[in-house]
Amino acid sequence: MRSAIVVGGTGLVGTALVKLLCDSEEYVSVTVLSRRKLDFEHPKLTVKVRSFDQLEEKDIDFAHEVFCCLGTTMKKAKTKEQFEKIDVEYPLHIASLAKKCGIMHFIIISAIGASEKSAFYYNKVKGKLERELMALELPQLSIVRPSLLVGDRMEFRLGEKTGEWLLKGLNPFFIGPLKKYRPIEATQLALAMKVIALFGKKSPVTIYESQQLSTMKMPEAKVEKAIPREQLFNWDKFKEKEPTPIDEEVVFNQERLRKIKTKNELDK
Incomplete structure (x- = not known):
């Protein structure tokens, strides 16, 4: 301004x-x-x-x-x-x-x-x-x-x-x-x-x-084209991909966690 x-x-x-x-x-x-x-x-x-x-x-x-x-x-x-x-x-x-x-x-x-x-x-x-x-x-x-x-x-x-x-x-x-x-x-x-x-x-x-x-004028404002909604949220693109398999070793293991926690308490 x-x-x-x-x-x-x-x-x-x-x-x-x-x-x-x-x-x-x-x-x-x-x-x-x-x-x-x-x-x-x-x-x-x-x-x-x-x-x-x-x-x-x-x-x-x-x-x-x-x-x-x-x-x-x-x-x-x-x-x-x-x-x-x-x-x-x-x-x-x-x-x-x-x-x-x-x-x-x-x-x-x-x-x-x-x-x-x-x-x-x-x-x-x-x-x-x-x-x-x-x-x-x-x-x-x-x-x-x-x-x-x-x-x-x-x-x-x-x-x-x-x-x-x-x-x-x-x-x-x-x-x-x-x-x-x-x-x-x-x-x-x-x-x-x-x-x-x-x-x-x-x-x-x-x-x-x-x-x-005599020929001067204000430049025309550039109008940005709106991106189509289907391009912003292309859910079909995600459906095409197969989900990545989860490594079983990374799965949260409640029983293993309890054993580790108990062992740590005993060490103290």
Whole structure:
């Protein structure tokens, strides 16, 4: 049985992931570090409302893995400094705390095309985050790079919604090398992150691209075939064998025993 920490459990992927882990047989405890309360309750769930500027080691309980789903947009952040604070500084700080607390696996959402050499600011920031996470030398780091995330958001984002409609319409044309740019459902990404936690590579650093994430699923449980009762208790097999004859010398002899006992008493 496992325990998990989810950071950013109120976003599109974080919400789906928290519900998935709570409903999972593999997890007995799910802790969410969030800046606000969740609209979801579960017996396995503990929510810690914290300011990420003031997170300390004592706020991190033991867990088998940390799922980091933090992320924002320039529209919400308003400035590049605030954007990088949420998308880079907070995840790095949390990863560092997790390492100090002995948590072995850190799983984080990045983005397709993440690279510090990218011409796009968003991808450049994600590339910076990946490089600095690797520099922390965590016991195990898994980076997931999804394409455009689709799903039912609590807030309406016109730009992302427009892109979602366009890309969904163009999905049949995303073939060959372009297949990796197909949108991915938030629920599928959450499932992929769970699969990575349970069955992913044990390498120090592993990067999972969007196309790979979109096909991940839980392995089917192996069902052991019941052994027929007649094979467990094959009485006919015993009937076929003739009983082994008993050696007469070994037969219990009451008269002989009495003689031996009497002789021993006399010797005393």
